[in-house]
Amino acid sequence: MKPSTYIYPAGVTGKVLGGMVEYVTGKTPIFIDDNIDTCGIRDYAKVILSQGASVELAWDKRSGLNHQTIFKLQDKLKELSIPYCEDSMLFYARESVKKLKSQIALKGWKQVLGIELGGMAEDKHLGFLDDKITEFSKGGIKIVYFCGTSEAYQRIQEKISQESLDSLAIFLPCFYLDLVDYVDVLCKVSWTPKNTKISTIIVGHSLADFSSLFLKEQEEKLDYLCIASPKFMPSGGGGIYPLWLFGV
Structure with a gap:
């Protein structure tokens, strides 16, 4: 029997890693949380070692947000002689x-829009973008959602299920969107560097003021910027996403 998959630490990044692990392997991982009695790394040390297992470290190296915490956890793992993988986020x-690409190929989808769901304000500032794209294209444009939080993933999965949508969703934080090469257009809410292989649209908050933004300085982050009002237009010019990008 294969050993269980252990994710350390539990938390925002841990939940995202766990979602990717479950999607790829089909098995629910075990989360290690030092803040919960009987669920800490010292509680699991014996069983992990007896199984010959290792720990998947929930270290988001690309964002740099949890480096200091991870360094402390690495010290604990070394003290307990527990092997671990520090590149689990990138691997999964x-x-x-890769798995999503195979699913899309099996479905025979020809036109695919990728939408990033960052989870902020329940992603309400995206409005009904996905619904309108599906409506205007009469279902010809398929949508895949890349979720950066477990809450965003749960919400969109509920929508897909309740509305019987022909869409797919996976966990994939914004710093890993550059790995995607099979959507025609990528709609983002984060200002991380764009995927150079795909036309990238950034949808700002409806009240965000981009009037002082110089687009020339943002070329590495976007191809198109969607804004709510002409008075918020960047000083360097701007525009909204054109449907011809999708072949409509």
């Missing part, structure tokens, strides 16, 4: 992207 992000 790649495997998730």
Whole structure:
């Protein structure tokens, strides 16, 4: 029997990694949380070692947001002689992207829009973008959602299920969107560097003021910027996403 998959630490990044692990392997991982009695790394140490297992470290190296925490956890793992993988986020992000590509190919989808769901304000500032794209294209444009939080993933999965949508969703944080190469257009809410292989649209908050933004300085982040009002237009010019990008 294969050993269980252990994710350390539990938390925002841990939940995202766990979602990717479950999508790729089909098995629910075990989350290690030092803040919960009987669920800490010292509680699991014996069983992990007896199984010959290792720990998947929930270290988002690309964002740099949890480096200091991870360094402390690495010290604990070394003290307990527990082997661990520090590149689990990248590994499972790649495997998730690969599996999604296969699913899309099996479905025979020809036109695909990727939408990033970052989870902020329940992604309400995206409005009904996905619904309108599906409506205007009469279902010809298929949508895949890349979710950066477990809450965003749960919400969109509920929508897909309740509305019987022909869409797909996976966990994939914004810093790993560059791994995707099979959507025609990528709609983002984050200002991370764009995927150079795909036309990228950034949808700002409806009240965001981009009037002081110089687009020339943002070329590495976007191809198109969607804004709510002419008075918020960047000083360097701007525009909204054109439907001809999707072949409509």
